Amino acid sequence: MEVCVFASGSSGNCLLVSDGGTRVLIDAGISLRRIEKALGSVGISLSEIDGVLITHEHSDHISGLEMLGKYGSAPILAPRTVASRLLWRFPQLQEKLRIIPVEEPFSLGELEIRAFHSSHDTDESVGYRIRGTGIYAHLTDTGVVTEEMLRYLRGADTVLLESNHDEMMLRFGPYPMQLKKRILSDRGHLSNARCAETARSLAESGTRRIILGHLSKENNTPAKAMAETGQALLDTQTELFCAPVLGCLRVPVEPGEERPC
Secondary structure (H helix, E strand, O other), rough: EEEEEEEEEOOEEEEEEEEEEHHHHHOOOOOOOHHHHHHHHOOHHHOOOOOEOOOOHHHHHHHOOHHHHHHOOOHHHHHHHHHHHHHOOOOOHHOOOOOEEEEEEEEEOOEEEEEEEEEEEOOEEEEEEEEEEOOOEOOOOOOOOOOHHHHOOOOOOOEEOOEEEEHHHHOOOOOOHHHHHHHHHOOOOOEHHHHHHHHHHHHHHHEEEEEEEOOOOOOOOOHHHHHHHHHHHHOOOOOEOOOEEEEEEEEEEOOOOOOOO
């Protein structure tokens, strides 16, 4: 099992989860041309995608979805409220759009998937826990990490976790005050400090690899994000990676012991 991050940040988000013959995209926030190029770099064609999981309807997560729906054959999967927003924006996707349950497992090829709610400034947003030969968990676009969210993150072999901003850079940066308040709120984005705290908890629960994602271009740097979470993981065996704004980061999701969801 493997995760390939193709884009992560406010300019676009898209990644691939592969296990055996099953291949799933999470979000489509970059152009179809870039998605196809990224897939080609790992030897996969668009026709081999089995599904597209959507976390929420903000543009940096769905900007390529209209063209992906037009030229791709895979179903587009989203929770009910997210699906209704997508359908309002892209009515031509109706035949490919599938409503998925939240906090209940469903199958897609060889994968068992559970969506779980995150805390963001939209009517509904979710993260995903995906079980195949390993367990991958995905959480971005959340202002807090609650115990309920941790229940879905803990025990995953590999986790992509938002490390959006350095609080000092944000507070003293050029953003308008209202936008700063939004980002810092419990329905905003996760700071480096909150990410580091969560990463430590995940390492103690057995997570082997953590990928820092959705870094702000204006209010963070990879060096700051890696340093803060790296410090929290110093005496653990957990590996740390930083997702690219645009590129390809391939990280294994190695099989572990059976763990409850």
